[in-house]
Amino acid sequence: METIDDPTRLLKAKILLIEDDERLGAITKELLDDDYRVTWVTDGTAGRSELATGSYDAAIIDRRLPDMDGLELVRMLRARGVSLPVLMLTALSSVEDIVAGLDDGANDYVTKPFQFAELDARLRVLLRGSTANQRSYAIGDWTFLAESEEVERFDGTRIRLTAAESALLRVLCASPEHVFSRQELLAAAFHPDDVLGTIDTYVSYIRQKTTKGLIITVRGRGYRIGAPEE
CATH class of the missing domain: 3.40.50.2300 (Response regulator)
Structure with missing residues (x-):
């Protein structure tokens, strides 16, 4: 790892x-x-x-x-x-x-x-x-299309992400076995002066657009990418 x-x-x-x-x-x-x-x-x-x-x-x-x-x-x-x-x-x-x-x-x-x-x-x-x-990342049965900032469902339907949501998901996908702290995600995908709650907010946005299992919460540590199956 x-x-x-x-x-x-x-x-x-x-x-x-x-x-x-x-x-x-x-x-x-x-x-x-x-x-x-x-x-x-x-x-x-x-x-x-x-x-x-x-x-x-x-x-x-x-x-x-x-x-x-x-x-x-x-x-x-x-x-x-x-x-x-x-x-x-x-x-x-x-x-x-x-x-x-x-x-x-x-x-x-x-x-x-x-x-x-x-x-x-x-x-x-x-x-x-x-x-x-222009790489894509497999997330269980879903696919993150980094260049177009979209997530593709298992049935081929594409869901548009914002630039901030895409940046967060790209960092998580880049090291799928790593559990990222909020501090790490803030430094990598946002402005370091933003509040830590920014991460929770955007994780929630992504889950609402896709599925809860796309990003997993590791209690007391942070987040990692999931592997949802539909």
């Missing part, structure tokens, strides 16, 4: 970095952490586990991992029909290697050594052109 020191970070894109070079991985994670939430693993096995169980907006994968070719992970994703944007890192810079990687499902390539500014720019392009910025 992700530890949340600053709940506003939940609004940043979540990136999986798979890089076995300890120095390069540490530097890349440190630099990317200013703008993204970065999880760093050092081999393909750990990467496969993260890709299977984690929810990421993009992945940066080294081609030469100690236990496999990074392209195996890309092939796995595409075979499962997963369209997660993937940026490959590689020392293999021949046209044939790059074409093979793109043909196998990678979205872009950066060859080593690289300038961080180029990596960051290419990552921004991938995120901008993907569905990551």
